[in-house]
Amino acid sequence: MKNHKKFFKKTKLLPIDEFFQKILYEKKIGYYNTNHPFGKDGDYLTAPKISNLFSEMIAIWIISTWENFNKPKVFNIVELGPGDGSLMKVLIDVFKKFPNFNNAKKIYFYEKSKLLISNQKKYFNKKQVSWIDNFDKVRKGPVIFFGNEFLDAIPIKQFIKKKNIVLEKYFQINQVDNIEEIFKKASKKDVQIIKSFKTLKKLKFIEFPKLGFKILDKIIKKIQKFEGCLLLIDYGYVKQANKNTLQSVKRHKKNDILKNLGEADVTSHVNFSLLDEYFLKNKMKVKKTITQNEFLRKLGIIERAEILGKKMKFSDQTNLYLRLKRLLSPKSMGDLFKVILAYKFKKNNYLGFD
Secondary structure (H helix, E strand, O other), rough: OHHHHHEEEEOOOOEHHHHHHHHHHHHOHHHHOOOOOOOOOOOOOOOOOOOOHHHHHHHHHHHHHHOOOOOHHHHHEEOOOOOOOOOHHHHHHHHHHHHHHHHHHEEEEOOHHHHHHHOOOOOOOOOEEEEOOOOOOOOOEEEEEEOOHHHOOOEEEEEEOOEEEEEEEEEOOOOOOOOOEEEEEEHHHHHHHHOOOHHOOOEEEEOOHHHHHHHHHHHHHHHHHOOOOEEEEEEOOOOOOOOOOOEEEEEOOOOOHHHHHHHHEEEEOOHHHHHHHHHHHHOOEEEEEEEHHHHHHHHHHHHHHHHHHHHHHHHHHHHHHHHHHHEEEOOOHHEEEEEEEEEOOOOOOOOOOO
C-alpha cells in the first residue's frame, strides 16, 4: 500500500465511493490520469479492441436509430467514457458510407481524464469530435448517449443491513498507517433512497451507484428535453445477490483492490435490475435487458463475419472467428456483458431489442 496516504490527504476516513473516485480520477495521481489502461500492453481489453466487428455493429445500430427518429438533420451522439477512441475510429469510418447520416451527426466525447483526452486528440480533430465535461453543449435533439464499459468504472457505495439498521462501508488509515474497512451508520438521505428501490429490499449487502446515478440524472434530463435514448453495454447481473463485486485488474490479472493504488483499474459489476427500476422511476421507457451475445447476433454480427471471412486467407479467418467467439461465447463476454436501452420517443422498435 505504498503512497496510499496521498489519496486521503486531509482526512483519515472516506466512504469507499469517494476513496475509489480519488484512486481512479484524482488529478496527477489517479489511475486514469497517469496510465494507459487499454490493450495488450495495458491492463485490460475492451470489446472494440477485441474486434472491429463489435464497433461496426454499434455503428449500424446508431444509424438505424437515426432512421427510427425520422432522419433528423441534426443528430447528436455522445460517447460516455470513450477511452482510447477505438470504438469511435471505426464508427466514423462506417458513418462515411452513409452520406445523409454523416452530414446530420454531431459527435461528443464525455471524458474526465485529461491524459485520455490528450491521447484522443492524436486521432480525432475538432471537426470530428467535441470534448465535453458536462452536457450543456447539447442544445438540440434528438440525442443518443452510449457507453461501453462506462458505468462499471464509476465508483459505488456499499452498505450492509444489520437488524434493520443500514451501515455504510468506509476505508480509514489506522494507527499503523494501513488501510482498514469500517462500517458507520448510513445517512438518513442515503437510507431513504436505498429503501425506495424494490430491487434492493431483500438484500443484506447492497451496492449502490450513487455517483453513477448523478451522471445518469443529467443524461435523462437531456433525453426528456430533446428526445432520444441511452444505450449501455457493461458487465453485470440481473439476478440479485448479496455479493461484493468490487474488483481490480493490473496487466490483465486480478489485483488486490488495496494494492497498486492508482496503478491498477478498479471496477464493479452493474446491477441491471436496479438500473431498469431507476429508469422507470425517472419516467423513461426501458427495453428488457439482454445479453451482449443476443444483441450482437440480432444486429447481424455472424452474417457480417461470414461476408468478411470469404475474402480472407485461412489464418485470418481463424483469427476473425476466435475474436468473434470471445465477444459471443457465454463463457467469455457473451453472457457476462448485458445491454440495456432507456429512451423517450414515440416509436418503440429498436434494432437488436425486438
